Amino acid sequence: xxxxxxxxxxxxxxxxxxxxxxxxxxxxxxxxxxxxxxxxxxxxxxxxxxxxxxxxxxxxxxxxxxxxxxxxxxxxxxxxxxxxxxxxxxxxxxxxxxxxxxxxxxxxxxxxxxxxxxxxxxxxxxxxxxxxxxxxxxxxxxxxxxxxxxxxxxxxxxxxxxxxxxxxxxxxxxxxxxxxxxxxxxxxxxxxxxxxxxxxxxxxxxxxxxxxxxxxxxxxxxxxxxxxxxxxxxxxxxxxxxxxxxxxxxxxxxxxxxxxxxxxxxxxxxxxxxxxxxxxxxxxxxxxxxxxxxxxxxxxxxxxxxxxxxxxxxxxxxxxxxxxxxxxxxxxxxxxxxxxxxxxxxxxxxxxxxxxxxxxxxxxxxxxxxxxxxxxxxxxxxxxxxxxxxxxxxxxxxxxxxxxxxxxxxxxxxxxxxxxxxxxxxxxxxxxxxxxxxxxxxxxxxxxxxxxxxxxxxxxxxxxxxxxxxxxxxxxxxxxxxxxxxxxxxxxxxxxxxxxxxxxxxxxxxxxxxxxxxxxxxxxxxxxxxxxxxxxxxxxxxxxxxxxxxxxxxxxxxxxxxxxxxxxxxxxxxxxxxxxxxxxxxxxxxxxxxxxxxxxxxxxxx
Ligand code: AGP
Numbered sequence: 001x002x003x004x005x006x007x008x009x010x011x012x013x014x015x016x017x018x019x020x021x022x023x024x025x026x027x028x029x030x031x032x033x034x035x036x037x038x039x040x041x042x043x044x045x046x047x048x049x050x051x052x053x054x055x056x057x058x059x060x061x062x063x064x065x066x067x068x069x070x071x072x073x074x075x076x077x078x079x080x081x082x083x084x085x086x087x088x089x090x091x092x093x094x095x096x097x098x099x100x101x102x103x104x105x106x107x108x109x110x111x112x113x114x115x116x117x118x119x120x121x122x123x124x125x126x127x128x129x130x131x132x133x134x135x136x137x138x139x140x141x142x143x144x145x146x147x148x149x150x151x152x153x154x155x156x157x158x159x160x161x162x163x164x165x166x167x168x169x170x171x172x173x174x175x176x177x178x179x180x181x182x183x184x185x186x187x188x189x190x191x192x193x194x195x196x197x198x199x200x201x202x203x204x205x206x207x208x209x210x211x212x213x214x215x216x217x218x219x220x221x222x223x224x225x226x227x228x229x230x231x232x233x234x235x236x237x238x239x240x241x242x243x244x245x246x247x248x249x250x251x252x253x254x255x256x257x258x259x260x261x262x263x264x265x266x267x268x269x270x271x272x273x274x275x276x277x278x279x280x281x282x283x284x285x286x287x288x289x290x291x292x293x294x295x296x297x298x299x300x301x302x303x304x305x306x307x308x309x310x311x312x313x314x315x316x317x318x319x320x321x322x323x324x325x326x327x328x329x330x331x332x333x334x335x336x337x338x339x340x341x342x343x344x345x346x347x348x349x350x351x352x353x354x355x356x357x358x359x360x361x362x363x364x365x366x367x368x369x370x371x372x373x374x375x376x377x378x379x380x381x382x383x384x385x386x387x388x389x390x391x392x393x394x395x396x397x398x399x400x401x402x403x404x405x406x407x408x409x410x411x412x413x414x415x416x417x418x419x420x421x422x423x424x425x426x427x428x429x430x431x432x433x434x435x436x437x438x439x440x441x442x443x444x445x446x447x448x449x450x451x452x453x454x455x456x457x458x459x460x461x462x463x464x465x466x467x468x469x470x471x472x473x474x475x476x477x478x479x480x481x482x483x484x485x486x487x488x489x490x491x492x493x494x495x496x497x498x499x500x501x502x503x504x505x506x507x508x509x510x511x512x513x514x515x516x517x518x519x520x521x522x523x524x525x526x527x528x529x530x531x532x533x534x535x536x537x538x539x540x541x542x543x544x545x546x547x548x549x550x551x552x553x554x555x556x557x558x559x560x561x562x563x564x565x566x567x568x569x570x571x572x573x574x575x576x577x578x579x580x581x582x583x584x585x586x587x588x589x590x591x592x593x594x595x596x597x598x599x600x601x602x603x604x605x606x
Pocket of ligand 1: 298299300301344345346347348349350353396397398399486600601602603
């Protein structure tokens, strides 16, 4: 969850660290800090509650020049949001920053008699004191010993007081990427901090320790200290892709990037009118031989799985189970060697999803991950990976990652229908051809942006909002509710429209906003009956249908239409509409759209 950066080299370190932290802020932003070797080779520490801007102001008052340091933005797990709990933590000769959770920090506090020494409530400071106790002048040996003491997850960057200019790093589960560039040596919790300096990087291997010096980055085997040569990877983004490019918020930019993201994800896999995964090295056998599909994910990614279930089960006639990753791990799931586990994650670092995938593999499932960040842990550890090509998604609220995840799932559904003999080549090509119509439909919804903006004035007056839909519309409404609540703080819930009258309709009273989605022909009249029920109780109804739907105008206070794509594809234009509604609700309430309270972009703690 936290943002980590380290730099050592010929340039001024403070500036690089602070700019890097700004780019990492979406990973966690309740406090921030840097530590650096001053010109007298003493380690200086600056920590601030609040965002990186506050840290920049504090650092602006320090004249010290530096060429080596580490920086951290925090998403609190242990201990409140205070300067004492902010990283870096200093313990004797050790100064470190940490991303992850040390599960045995209480036991270590006892074992090393640290209670009187601790200045914070964090597990990270305990790790720093333990490392200081183990340090006898050889950083590699001390770090190796530390890893044997710790239980839990970590990504550490470490300074030793008597090793000016050097940074040491080690990880278990939590992400770290590093690079040696013409600007010096860099390490970070994700690529956005390296982008201004390089597009080449390597993932810090687990079971390794990395030493960064001003002119080299070297990984060593954690046990033998043998030099390692990790695979050098090349990121396919540039700095522009990670900047706002004139949009007021990353989220709006990313909403508008969706048609391009869809093209980049789908078109390279279009061969003779059919989805083709041969370049992804995903064999047809994976789709032909499975007897059930189990989708494992969290949040928005899980909602993509819910849509997949709604289209795959009717088409493929095999069970498609969608399970929240944090639940899957403790459910004794019914998984065997004939299960295809589809693991969905934008960041590829969500620890619940990673752990659930490992359990699915242990139970014999084949694992196919759908991931946006190249080289991320889930992508590397799944047996097969289908990368989406949405580019960096910086806003905490996921938008373009959701629609390209859906695109990947629709392509998989189409390929599976073909290889399982459910579709002929002609039928599969027809399905895929109609699917491609969603891209112009999304572009059309972006042109109606002002219509969505007009909706929110009523919405933001209410503390609550309800999303209702049936079938596929219900699956979309889950994501619509999450988008609205996570960035506008309106208590939004999604309900199967037919379920409302079994209790929840008691909450519908005068002017309560209800966003009703009715795009499925077969159940349209049923859906409209439910709209009638909430309207009769005074709800303010925002109705979304396809153009030309036979709507009784008296039922809708606002009626938003989407282009008449086939009803199994309506999720794509609907998603754009619901994302824009959530976006403008957050803007209308003057909230921090890109970095909503309490959240972080990648949840790397359980
Ligand atoms: C979505 O808007 C949220 N930011 C969150 O639910 C997110 O989708 C979830 O944490 C999963 O993240 P992942 O896709 O990177 O695994």
